[in-house]
Amino acid sequence: MKIATWNVNSIRTRLEQVLNWLQSNPVDLLCLQETKVVDADFPRSLFEGMGYHLYLSGQKAYNGVAILSRTPLTQVITGFTPVLSNLELPSDVALLEEQKRIIAGVVTPGLWIVNVYVPNGASVGSEKYAYKLRWLQLLRDYLKLILEKQATDLLICGDFNVALEDQDIHDPKGRENHIMASEPERQALRAVLELGLADVFRKFTPEGGHFSWWDYRAGSFQRNRGWRIDHHYLTPSLSQRANTCTIDSAPRKLPKPSDHAPVIVELS
DNA sequence: ATGGCTTCAGAATGAAGA
Numbered sequence: 674m675k676i677a678t679w680n681v682n683s684i685r686t687r688l689e690q691v692l693n694w695l696q697s698n699p700v701d702l703l704c705l706q707e708t709k710v711v712d713a714d715f716p717r718s719l720f721e722g723m724g725y726h727l728y729l730s731g732q733k734a735y736n737g738v739a740i741l742s743r744t745p746l747t748q749v750i751t752g753f754t755p756v757l758s759n760l761e762l763p764s765d766v767a768l769l770e771e772q773k774r775i776i777a778g779v780v781t782p783g784l785w786i787v788n789v790y791v792p793n794g795a796s797v798g799s800e801k802y803a804y805k806l807r808w809l810q811l812l813r814d815y816l817k818l819i820l821e822k823q824a825t826d827l828l829i830c831g832d833f834n835v836a837l838e839d840q841d842i843h844d845p846k847g848r849e850n851h852i853m854a855s856e857p858e859r860q861a862l863r864a865v866l867e868l869g870l871a872d873v874f875r876k877f878t879p880e881g882g883h884f885s886w887w888d889y890r891a892g893s894f895q896r897n898r899g900w901r902i903d904h905h906y907l908t909p910s911l912s913q914r915a916n917t918c919t920i921d922s923a924p925r926k927l928p929k930p931s932d933h934a935p936v937i938v939e940l941s
Numbered sequence: 942a943t944g945g946c947t948t949c950a951g952a953a954t955g956a957a958g959a
Contacts, residue, residue: 682947682948682958683947683948683949686947686948686949707948707958709948709949733949733950734948734949734950734956734957735948735949735956735957735958793957793958793959794959795957795958795959801957834958834959851959852959853959886959888945888946888958888959889945889946889947889958889959890944890945890946890947891944891945891946892945893945893946900959902959929947932946932947932958932959
């Protein structure tokens with residue numbers, strides 16, 4: 674089974690590229706972020722024609738996530754509240770649910786897939802930064818409940834907008850005050866992973882210098898000045914089943930690319 | 942360089958991304 678994550682920066686703008694990529698890379702599951710379209714306007718038909726079932730959580734202009742799956746998913750949920758609803762909901766949950774950033778479902782009995790688009794956070798100390806940290810806190814609560822009550826195995830993938838290690842950044846100088854690399858962001862993501870999730874890319878590639886995002890500006894891709902911020906995190910028994918995890922930078926070389934590259938994990 | 946580029950929305954020397 675192959676599972677890919679890709680922040681496409683608008684599915685309508687990237688439609689042809691995503692379709693072409695799927696033709697060459699017929700993954701079983703494709704998790705998309707930044708679809709930037711309401712569900713009614715999502716270009717479903719060509720994906721359905723390729724045999725995919727679509728599960729969407731989109732909004733106008735910003736954010737938006739989708740899962741494309743060759744087999745139907747069950748128990749598909751969007752947002753945090755379907756999982757948290759039996760608990761006392763935090764007072765700011767409505768604010769955190771406004772932005773469409775999380776969708777999950779069951780692939781096979783006991784195997785959950787979660788697709789996230791973690792907030793960017795703008796700049797360290799900003800209001801959006803606080804929102805990002807709070808969002809990661811709620812993500813932890815959400816995953817804890819799924820892992821305790823529902824999942825035997827879980828894979829969470831997506832655009833995390835955090836580089837956990839300095840070697841995931843082309844130039845980590847000044848990273849302490851840089852969005853996506855500050856210590857509070859790293860700690861917030863580590864707290865999520867402490868539930869028992871591991872970065873499967875590192876199982877195969879211990880060294881740094883591998884990136885999944887390159888800024889559009891200043892020729893960053895051509896100079897390979899990138900960041901590794903798109904990840905697959907797996908529970909231990911699922912991680913044991915992983916055979917490869919690769920970043921496909923080919924789509925980043927095309928005209929009018931997304932600024933992110935797809936990341937693919939293969940499980941036996 | 943509070944820059945560089947790209948997207949959407951809608952008419953802003955815009956907001957947001959990362």
